[in-house]
Amino acid sequence: MKVTIGAICEPGTAMENKTGGWRTFMPVFNYEKCIRCAICEIACPDMCIYPDTTTANDKGKCLYKANYDYCKGCGICANECPKDVITMTLEEK
Amino acid sequence: MSDNQPFNLLTAGHNGCAGCCDALAAKYVLMAAGPDCIVVNPTGCLEVMTTPFPRSAWNVPWIHSLFENGGAVASGVEAALIAMGRKGNTKVIGMGGDGSTMDIGIGALSGAFERNHDITYVCIDNEAYMNTGVQRSSGTPFGASTTTSPAGSKSYGNNTNKKDMPAIMVAHGSPYVATTSIGYANDMMKKVKKAVDTVGSTYIHAHAPCPTGWGFDSSKTIEMAKLAVDCCLWPLYEIENGEITAVKKIKDPKPVEEYLKAQSRFKHLFKMEGGDKEIEKIQQLADKNIAKYGLDK
Numbered sequence: 001m002k003v004t005i006g007a008i009c010e011p012g013t014a015m016e017n018k019t020g021g022w023r024t025f026m027p028v029f030n031y032e033k034c035i036r037c038a039i040c041e042i043a044c045p046d047m048c049i050y051p052d053t054t055t056a057n058d059k060g061k062c063l064y065k066a067n068y069d070y071c072k073g074c075g076i077c078a079n080e081c082p083k084d085v086i087t088m089t090l091e092e093k
Numbered sequence: 094m095s096d097n098q099p100f101n102l103l104t105a106g107h108n109g110c111a112g113c114c115d116a117l118a119a120k121y122v123l124m125a126a127g128p129d130c131i132v133v134n135p136t137g138c139l140e141v142m143t144t145p146f147p148r149s150a151w152n153v154p155w156i157h158s159l160f161e162n163g164g165a166v167a168s169g170v171e172a173a174l175i176a177m178g179r180k181g182n183t184k185v186i187g188m189g190g191d192g193s194t195m196d197i198g199i200g201a202l203s204g205a206f207e208r209n210h211d212i213t214y215v216c217i218d219n220e221a222y223m224n225t226g227v228q229r230s231s232g233t234p235f236g237a238s239t240t241t242s243p244a245g246s247k248s249y250g251n252n253t254n255k256k257d258m259p260a261i262m263v264a265h266g267s268p269y270v271a272t273t274s275i276g277y278a279n280d281m282m283k284k285v286k287k288a289v290d291t292v293g294s295t296y297i298h299a300h301a302p303c304p305t306g307w308g309f310d311s312s313k314t315i316e317m318a319k320l321a322v323d324c325c326l327w328p329l330y331e332i333e334n335g336e337i338t339a340v341k342k343i344k345d346p347k348p349v350e351e352y353l354k355a356q357s358r359f360k361h362l363f364k365m366e367g368g369d370k371e372i373e374k375i376q377q378l379a380d381k382n383i384a385k386y387g388l389d390k
Contacts, residue, residue, distance in 0.1 A: 014150035075312030
């Protein structure tokens, strides 16, 4: 009997799978009230909210952006945001 | 991919439902454990949605085991690292759902804990077999309607209580057992960090509300997890060497109705005759938790 090593997938290749097409509502950011707390980044199950390093203030805290290539529009970020910075808006394509 | 999006140990592009609780739990575990770990993943939602062949959402070494042998494969990985002289600081983390932990895989897991391998096992408990279409598991709470414990004229849903899995792992003599919830990211990461840094078999039981299986809006995943803790249906505690060392206190426990009303798996309790008596039984479970762990003191 020959023992094979099984099926191997390269790490991180799921990035090819653009899940943004699943979305009905998209998160829209209004930064006026944003306190840069990063709760949206932590709460995102799709790892698509990230700090925009070009907006870092003197304490190094950034504003956050959603990567719409992967955002499935679940709305957790809008629900968890303590300052209502994020609103879920019907996406028109 | 945007040019300044940071590198994640669990990447975007996995096939989890919108608002997936498993993805959140795995994300927190990897954020706490860091890149120097090997993940053993028995069959379940987490395995299926993160590795649609030929792709993988994992940026750490990852191995899929069968439903029943997650504990054995994790033991083997740890033993192999030692035999090859490569153990170093590498952490071996088992991550399975409630089905593979509490039902099918409990034998192999028990063996791993009995032999006290240096592994950490994280149970991501979404309280039913979600991957195959919401069948009841021994993690399903009392009164929940699932496809194999449906509510109907003769039934109020699942008629058994949730298995006290953390107590079983404590009985194995584990040096560190903790319950946590994906609603409290900091609490979860702190406990996972402590577990992976503890030598020996350690166990984390993470409560994870599943929007698809429980029937609530995908935006409420974290809110629902917090609600379960606030109603005292899911106490957060740490047990070190058999002694309870930390408990999250709940100042004003909310009535369980608030938690039950928000999910369609419990909606029959509010419509059926005699449903209020079942709700009363669930409230008693919460009261029992309050008394047992001193949640209100």
